[in-house]
Amino acid sequence: MMLIMALLPGALGCKQKQENAAPDKKEVITLSYSVFFPPTHVQAQTAMAWAAEIEKRSGGRVKINVVPGGALTPAAQCYEGVEKGISDIGMSCFAYTRGRFPLLEALDLPMGYPDGTTATRLANEMLAKFKPAEVSGVKVLYIHAHGPGILASKKPVRRLEDFKGLKVRATGLSAMIVESLGGTPVALPQPDTYEALQKGVVDATLCPMETLKGWKQGEVIQYVVDTSKIGYTTAMFVVMNQKKWEQLPPDLQKVFTEVSQEFIGKHGAAWDTADREGREYVTGLKKEFIELPPAEIQRMRSAVKSVLDDYIKRTQGRNLPGAELVAELQKRLGQ
Numbered sequence: 001m002m003l004i005m006a007l008l009p010g011a012l013g014c015k016q017k018q019e020n021a022a023p024d025k026k027e028v029i030t031l032s033y034s035v036f037f038p039p040t041h042v043q044a045q046t047a048m049a050w051a052a053e054i055e056k057r058s059g060g061r062v063k064i065n066v067v068p069g070g071a072l073t074p075a076a077q078c079y080e081g082v083e084k085g086i087s088d089i090g091m092s093c094f095a096y097t098r099g100r101f102p103l104l105e106a107l108d109l110p111m112g113y114p115d116g117t118t119a120t121r122l123a124n125e126m127l128a129k130f131k132p133a134e135v136s137g138v139k140v141l142y143i144h145a146h147g148p149g150i151l152a153s154k155k156p157v158r159r160l161e162d163f164k165g166l167k168v169r170a171t172g173l174s175a176m177i178v179e180s181l182g183g184t185p186v187a188l189p190q191p192d193t194y195e196a197l198q199k200g201v202v203d204a205t206l207c208p209m210e211t212l213k214g215w216k217q218g219e220v221i222q223y224v225v226d227t228s229k230i231g232y233t234t235a236m237f238v239v240m241n242q243k244k245w246e247q248l249p250p251d252l253q254k255v256f257t258e259v260s261q262e263f264i265g266k267h268g269a270a271w272d273t274a275d276r277e278g279r280e281y282v283t284g285l286k287k288e289f290i291e292l293p294p295a296e297i298q299r300m301r302s303a304v305k306s307v308l309d310d311y312i313k314r315t316q317g318r319n320l321p322g323a324e325l326v327a328e329l330q331k332r333l334g335q
Contacts, residue, residue, distance in 0.1 A: 029252070030063045031244065034087035036075035036191070039068040041214045042274045043144070043267065047091055047238075050263045057255045064089065075189045079239065083137050088244045093236050095172025096189060102318060103132040106325045107145065107235040108173040109311060110304045111333055112228075116208070116271025119145035119233040122332055124264050130325055139245035141238045141260040144267035146208035147275045148231025149174065152221040153204035154197065158290060160299045169193050169205040174232055176307045178206065181300060190215055197221060206232070210274030213281035224282055225290045229297045230304050 033051060037044035044066075051064035073081035078092035079100070094101045095108055107126060113119040123143040127135075151157060155166065163182040170178045175185035186202050190211065196202045197220040205217065206227075212218035238260070248256070283289075292300075308326060315322025 026061060028061060028063055029248070030065065031088040032072060033064050033066045033089040033091070034070070034072035034078050034081060035066055035068045035091045036070045036078060036093075036189070037068055037091070038191075038215075041068075042210070042270045043091075043214075043236075044068040046263070046267055046270050049266070050238075050259060053259050053263075054255060057259055058252055062252060062255070070191060075191065079138070079237065082239050082241050085241050085243070087241075089141075089238065089240045091236060091238050093171065093234050095174065095234055098172050098175075098187075101132070101134050102315060103130065103134060103320045103322060103325065104235065105173050105311060106315075106322060106329065107143075108232055109308055109326065109329075110149075110177055110230040110232040111329055112335065113145075113148050113231045113233050113333070114228075115268075116145065116147040116233075116275065117265070117268035118333075119147065119235075120264060120268035120271065122329060123233075123235045125332070126325060126328065129328065130321060135237075135239070138239040138242055141240055141256060142264050142267075143235050143237055144264065144271070145233040145235045146210065146271045147233070148208070148228035149206050149233065150209055151204055151223075151225040151227050152207055152212055152217060153223045153225060154200075154221055155203050156223050156288075156290065157204070157225045158292070159296050160303065166204055167202045169196060169202045169207075172234070173307060173311070174206045174234070176310065177230070177232055177304055180303045180306050182303075193217060194220060208233075208271070208275060209278040209282075210271065211278065213278040214274055218278070218282040218285050218287060221282075221287065223288050223290055226292060227300065229292075230300050 035044050035047050048066050051066050054062050054064055072087050075092045076096040078090040079097060081087050082090040094104050107123050123145045127140060127143055157163060166183040167186050168178045168183045169188045170185040171187055175187060178185040188196055193205050194215060194217050197217060312323045312326060
C-alpha cells in the first residue's frame with residue numbers, strides 16, 4: 001500500500017502533464033469567415049468552395065464556418081473585425097473604408113479594366129510587388145476584383161452633361177469618378193443600394209454588370225450605360241487574423257497559401273461569368289442599353305484623368321509609391 005501511495009503523485013503528475021500538453025496535430029481547427037455577399041451570390045458561393053477545399057486539403061483538420069450576408073460583421077466593418085478577432089477570416093471591399101488603404105486605392109482607379117479576370121490578376125500582382133504596409137496587421141490571403149464598372153440608371157445618360165445633378169451610388173474612389181463627371185456621389189454599401197434606387201434616394205449606381213442580377217438591382221433601374229472604357233473596379237480582400245494565421249502549423253499554412261493562389265483565377269472567372277449573366281438578366285427585363293459615341297467616351301476619359309492625378313498627388317504627399325503603381329498598372333494594361 002505504501003508503495004502504491006508513493007507512486008501515485010508521480011502518476012498524477014504525468015497525467016497533469018499530458019492534459020497540459022500541446023493539442024494533438026489532428027485536432028480540428030474551427031474558423032469563422034465573414035462574407036458581405038448574400039449566400040446566393042456567386043462570390044459567396046466561391047468563398048464557400050474555397051473553405052470546402054481548405055477542409056479537404058487539410059484532411060479535415062480545418063473547418064471554416066462561412067457566415068454570408070454581413071451577418072457576422074457589416075461590410076464596412078469586416079476588415080477591422082478580422083483585426084480584432086470578431087471573425088477569423090473576412091471578405092469585403094477596401095473601398096468601404098476610404099482612406100484606410102491609401103496605396104491600394106490605385107486598384108480601384110478608372111484604368112479601363114477589360115474584365116474581372118484581368119482586374120483580379122493585376123490586383124494580386126500589385127499586392128505582391130508593392131507589399132503595402134497598410135495591410136500588415138492581417139494575413140492577406142488574396143484579392144479579387146470585379147469587371148469594368150458601368151452606370152445603371154433610372155434616367156438616361158447619353159452625354160457628359162447628363163451627369164450633372166445625377167445622384168449616383170458610389171464608394172471609395174468611384175465617388176471621385178462620379179464627381180469628376182459632374183454627378184453627386186452617395187456613399188452606400190452594396191446591400192443598401194436596391195432600396196436606395198427603389199425609393200429614389202439615388203438615381204443611378206456605378207457597378208459591375210453582375211450586380212444587376214446578383215443584387216437584383218436590374219429590377220429598379222431603366223438604363224444600362226456602357227462606361228466600361230473608363231472601367232474602374234472594386235478590389236475585395238480575403239484576409240485572416242494575424243494571430244490565427246501564426247497559430248497554424250506550417251503544413252496548414254501551406255494548404256491555405258496553395259488553395260488561395262488557385263482561387264484567384266476562380267474568383268476572376270466567376271466575376272466574368274456573372275457579368276455575362278447580368279447582361280442577359282437585364283436584357284430579359286427589357287431595360288435599355290446605351291452605347292456612348294466615341295466622342296463622349298473621350299470626354300469622359302479626359303474628365304476622370306483628374307482622379308488619377310489626385311491619387312498620385314495624395315500618395316506622393318505620404319511618401320507612397322502611388323505614381324509607380326499607376327504606371328505599372330497602365331503598362332500591364334497596355335496603355
